[in-house]
Amino acid sequence: MVAETNTSAELDAAHAEADALTTRILELRDAYYGRNESLVSDEEYDAMMRRLEAIERAFPELQGQDSPTQTVGGRAQTLFDPVEHAERMLSLDNVFSITEFEAWAARVQRDAARDVQWLCELKIDGLAINLRYEHGRLATAATRGDGVTGEDVTENIAFIDSIPKRLAGEGHPPLVEVRGEVFFPVEAFHRLNAAQAEAGERVFANPRNAASGSLRQKAEGKSPAQLELMRARISELRMLVHGVGAWANPPVAAQSQVYDLLAAWGLPTSSHFKVVPSIEAAAEFIEYFGEHRDSVEHEIDGVVVKVDELALHDELGATSRAPRWATAFKYPPEQVNTKLLDIVVSVGRTGRATPFAVMKPVRVAGSVVRQATLHNQDVVKSKGVLIGDTVVLRKAGDVIPEVLGPVVELRDGSERAFVMPERCPECGTPLRPMREGDIDLRCPNARSCPAQVRGRVEHIGSRGALDIEALGEVSAAALTQPDVPQPPPLVTEAALFELTVDDLLPIEVVVRDAETGLPKLDADGSAKRRTPFRRNPTAAEKRDGLTGPQPSSAALTLLSELEKAKTKPLWRLLVSLNIRNVGPVAARALADHFGSLDAIRAASPEELAGVEGVGGIIAESVRQWFELDWHVEIIERWSKAGVRFSTPGHLGPEAAAEAAASGVLAGLTVVATGSLEGFTREGAQEAIIAAGGKAASSVSKKTDFVAAGPGAGSKLTKAEQLGVRIIDAAQFAVLVREGPAALEG
Template identity: 50%
Template structure:
């Protein structure tokens, strides 16, 4: 064996890429450049997650074959050059704008932190917006530019001047020169109104806030830019003269003092555990921020330590972005089927190759109705983009038309109910939704109604889920919901779900009967919800029960009187009255009444209406209440539980990690209570 000496290289020579490998690299690089250009200068064809996957494949290939990591590789580049057809002048940034490297797991984050020890770090939300560069000389805004390729961007100064968050003149003792980096975005809460205005003007709706913000910055007329309601957050520094902060946090404090908006969500931390806690917290609360976000950025705080780590050709080594599971991905649309809901509405849904999105694996997504299927232009066999935001049901956004190979086929909406065979039709002329008119006996509708009435907003029958409801119908134990409270152990012996292998009622069956016994004496508003009257949800049911306190009186009340109930109105009142004109609907009420179900609200059992006329917002984590329990505590005392803060809000209850809602309340002068104050408010109606 040869002994190593000073001339021996212990590192094995890197593999030379074969023509096949170079061909694969060329194909990937070309595809990435195409999609990167669309992301910055046009309309993206694929979700961010798919782009990240392509980029990672190229990184992996270059790790195996370092000779491929040439200077013009997409892995060495930042952003994308401006379009040749752009009407904006090209300008050079004083200091190069960079991108961020990503990690996708806690293990990768821990590895990065181990390689990047620091005295302290900052955690910041990764704003899903458009990066821009602002130059201030002696406090005055001199120029604004897009990021472009990191060196050359487009001059958008005139457009930046109409963004309210961007000051024309910095406050206080501003430095001789400072280059501010930040993100332009549209708040999700502003986006629906923006789309409504666009549709009313005869235009097509915008695809998403990020693309709308990017397009807004490139409007030729600054007045059109202003209409988009663009916002700005500063998150970095470029060149500066007369300003030498020691830390990133100090820089942010200075920016805020100058009148520049900085993120309210930034935190200074010192340990790995603190960083992991922030990562996990914002994964649970990613929709609580005032802007869209897709990750958490971790930065070394001390600027001297940042300089020590330096940067690659495209990203600083002292910062990393933890990317959360994607909310938009692509997958194959295997089939389009239809489901029948509790009101008879027939809804197309997509059956897809299972795909991981927003923290879970999904294989089905809604398509709303046949009109939407046609509008979105999806075909069976398409590669489709799906979105799942938070706990929202996954939705198909549209096809990736470039991936079609001619084998795709059109979806044909059925003419007969897939559950009972009844002919489908719109309930009334002009309805986009088609319905099964066999409302009483259609098994799909009945099982959906049973599942709904057993939910937490209805009778709260924990032992009656979708599987149990289907079993009770399939076995003939129930023919409609009027028989629900007549269930006995003897009747349940015909069930498959609620019996043992020997035919005796199992624990789930006994629990079902116990749940039903408790449900007989529930609140009147829950009984109203359980009737599955179209348009009559928990809020309207509460309002009607609070005013009339008797279902017989509600049934006899004129529609005009019902409509005058706060929070009800004409549509709900008409729907309520119409429901009781159907004979078998009245039979349900009579059967439940005979079984001892609440028909009159006993005032003695009602909580004192201490919050009547008050609107309360609960935000953050409370020790004594989960979100549903806090909402129930407010509603049961006559208050309104709102999810958003406005000048009309009476109180905001702020728990741990309350975030932007608490900040907005303080800005508006809305009283903010802690949990002890909330308990006092519930008891007395006063802060």
């Protein structure tokens, strides 16, 4: 009796949870398919679906025919005329790990009872469309809808040039349905959102919503100007086809052959698919594009793996909502929803005041994101975000997280608008545009604004400048903004090379929360402090009579690295001076041409601009930099501390050009990307230049070699597409030492 009571209680609890999940999933589907709104992230939606599936497996009596796990997409909408598909448009089941994929593929292999060829293709994050061709002519174009009935969007499809109104060739079947995805290419999506923001219109959260919202527009009631804008937006859409529906007796035996036939008919097919002979090879395809998502012209959220043999499609069959011969591997989301906790303003080394979104930590594209730049006050306004909003966060490729916009439907009235501060949050100086027409506000107190000094000191220690170990973000903050009642060691960077152990030992900094920036507290309620440059003596040191605080390893490393930096190449010192517009390329050009800082300072603007790779803008920046007394003070104090602002044995421009022309890489362009064993990133570029070659930052048809290591990314993909020769780290070492001939044979 007790067991029966427990079972009944468990069933009641499962029933209540399943009902709640069903209601929520249907609400989300209505918003997604009917109103082009994403109220939750794909990850949250998938988690709800998987939980409902788990409940229905445990309690089969709870699974009805109208359960979201048994139905496809959204409900048929009424905005457009209904179109019944000749053959039902199914959805796909999902897997979320290689282990899950391998288990699915093993089941298919077992049920097939023969060798399986796997067709792997990218899963486009777009709007599913069904094109019905009758005797080669486009009859209707319809959205998927509920899988049985969709919406007639034929009139709008006509403005997408890549979709043929009449199929090429001859011998077309009386009826064939071609399925595919309509989408915005990434660049077109960004152009669309920029135009929407400029016009004060709602920006789209993602390309899929933008595609759906653009295609599902009605012409009725629009003015001629509005119609023109609508059609222009639709014309930016693209479509790729990925299968067929109703087609009696297709004259091919494999899905990949279907693609060949569709391409011959003039239909747009993807080049990103591959037929592989094994489960392991399919897994490799999945993993490759998981690392190279940003190399594709459109958004993808996974890979679809299908059985290539068409006969097996019939043999394996389908469930009520999905085929058993195909599955979708879903990548970790590049787009999620999270809470916007605050918008804070940060001042950088150039004085630019940048609003940052502080968010509830959320995992996206493989990493935890807590903040994202909002660029300036105009961008905050154009995105329409309020503090307290649920926002859509996107992390494109492997780089920068971006707040796309708010989920307006989830507002509860507690949200508040962001107000840009009038004064610098670090030094209190009034913010202002530095030039007429500037959107960005900057702090004009360049000399002593703690944020700007901190940023410049951190830049000095960076790899692109003096590459000083132990002079990173934490050390730069400690040196410029210690939270103790005494002046920081560095009011400007002028005293950097004068630092001593006695300067470092007293420094204390307040430990701050990474998300809020607020001080962390000790048990007594006081601000928690730490001393980054000192430590207590060890027991052995105490026995030797040392009782006071001792320098930490960080302090000793910093002082040692600063001493080494005094003789770094001139170009690195130029970069470290934070002269506007002078990066590594211009700094190398100036250093190679003039040989010393004194010669650069004495040169006229015309002489500076005449150096190849410099030009008038950089020449003017250099001239203006030397006009400020506190800049000159930096040079004088660094020089007095032993910094060498000259190149020993400088050859002069003509002799340097002759030396480069005689190098083993003379006339060749080389791109170094990824982690090359034996070389730092800058070291690889220096090796190319020293050998007389051009160290390029991007791959083009003019590139002769691409040296690629782990993490090469999109540059490797571009090299493969262009047929540029790719070499590894060992070959690169030979190339810069002996030249290209040494790589042959």
